[in-house]
Amino acid sequence: MDPARLAEAFRLFNQVSEELTTSYQALERQVVGLTAQLAEANAETQRLREEAERNRRLTAMGEMAAQLAHQLRTPIAAALLYAGNLENPDIPTGTRISIAQKTVGRLKHLERLIQDMLLFARGEVLGRDTFPVDDLFAELAHTFEPLAQQRGVAFQMAKVPPGLMLTGNRKALTGALTNLLENALQVVSLSGGQVSLGVDVTEERLAFTVKDNGPGMPPDVVARLFEPFFTTRAEGTGLGLAIARGVARAHGGGIDVVSEPGQGTEFVLTVSRGAGSEPTLTLMESS
Ligand SMILES: Nc1ncnc2c1ncn2[C@@H]1O[C@H](COP(=O)(O)OP(=O)(O)OP(=O)(O)O)[C@@H](O)[C@H]1O
Ligand SMILES: [Mg+2]
Incomplete structure (x- = not known):
């Protein structure tokens, strides 16, 4: 082969290799950058997941507290209502006894509820x-x-x-x-x-x-x-x-x-x- 053409071929080959090396290095930098972004995105996903889980637990606790308050309020309100009627001096004895029994019934319901909740809350x-x-x-x-x-x-x-x-x-x-x-x-x-x-x-x-x-x-x-x-x-x-x-x-x-x-x-x-x-x-x- 003509030495001048051979030298030209080598020069071209070197140029292409240098360009390839440069683009390879650029690609490598891009991969490093993308990997860091991916790790960040993964950490963010994990953080969001943990936050969602914490919110779910808080919501469940809030719901439970609201239900608890409701469960306790209903029998207390009924017992208060019955007990209030007992203040009336004019009610006949039979009615008074029946009201007292109803009051006790509601309070017993409340007691069972509280017992159940305690059983539920502590590892017995x-x-x-x-x-x-x-x-x-x-x-x-x-x-x-x-x-x-x-x-x-x-x-x-x-x-x-x-x-x-x-x-x-x-x-x-x-x-x-x-x-x-x-x-x-x-x-x-x-x-x-x-x-x-x-x-x-x-x-x-x-x-x-x-x-x-x-x-x-x-x-x-x-x-x-x-x-x-x-x-x-x-x-x-x-x-x-x-x-x-x-x-x-x-x-x-x-x-x-x-x-x-x-x-x-x-x-x-x-x-x-x-x-x-x-x-x-x-x-x-x-x-
Ligand atoms: N055999 C059943 N057939 C249809 N629904 C049922 C049956 N057993 C339970 N359930 C449903 O499951 C719910 C929860 O039952 P669970 O025994 O925990 O509470 P409850 O009976 O409502 O109240 P309590 O605390 O007084 O037992 C009931 O309210 C009812 O909707
Ligand atoms: Mg039941």
Whole structure:
């Protein structure tokens, strides 16, 4: 090749390489700049996410405080109203007694509400004993058979396998099942209403089933069932299921629910059969 043309080719080659190096360096600087921007954007996203989470918690706490105030105000207002009537010197004794009873009734409601809230707020260590499941069922039958009969609802209880024992807090478990049965009784219709309590046993766990043929629940209600203070009943506190789930969890189990509008509802409360440590009721944990 002609040396002059060769030199020209080398010069061109060097020029192109220099240009390439310059653009490569410019690109590299751009990549560094973009990476820094990306890191900043990620940090901002993370900050916004944390802020949204904090706002969500604050909103939930605010809602809870408002609901709490409302829950306490209603029975207090009613009790005040009744008690105010007692000041009237002209009311007959019968009426006075009835008003006094109503006042006490509202105050008792308030007391139960406060007890439930305390149970809910502090992580309570529950005592533990070993008892026959049959006794638990007998106690529930004692409460619910007359109630169901009075309301014309068919109440069925499964037969407990003979000798079946459970280790846990009997009072808390009775309370949890009582709430499930109360809820079921409240929703079934007066004619043709059916509520059943069953028990299923495996080596590791006991599963109590409370089933009703009531109206069932839409998914948005199911999603909020265990939120403290979530209720659709005028007289409800909305703490029943939150506490029941806390009790089930304190016993190494939980609560599952299957419900569809028009199909009735089934709650399954499980407890572990392994004799673990003292069950501790911590209700503030998230879902
Ligand atoms: N078996 C059921 N069928 C249909 N809806 C139910 C059933 N059980 C519970 N729910 C719904 O879940 C809500 C919350 O129940 P939860 O027991 O926690 O509170 P509550 O019964 O309203 O009040 P309380 O604190 O007095 O128990 C009820 O208000 C009701 O809307
Ligand atoms: Mg309830």
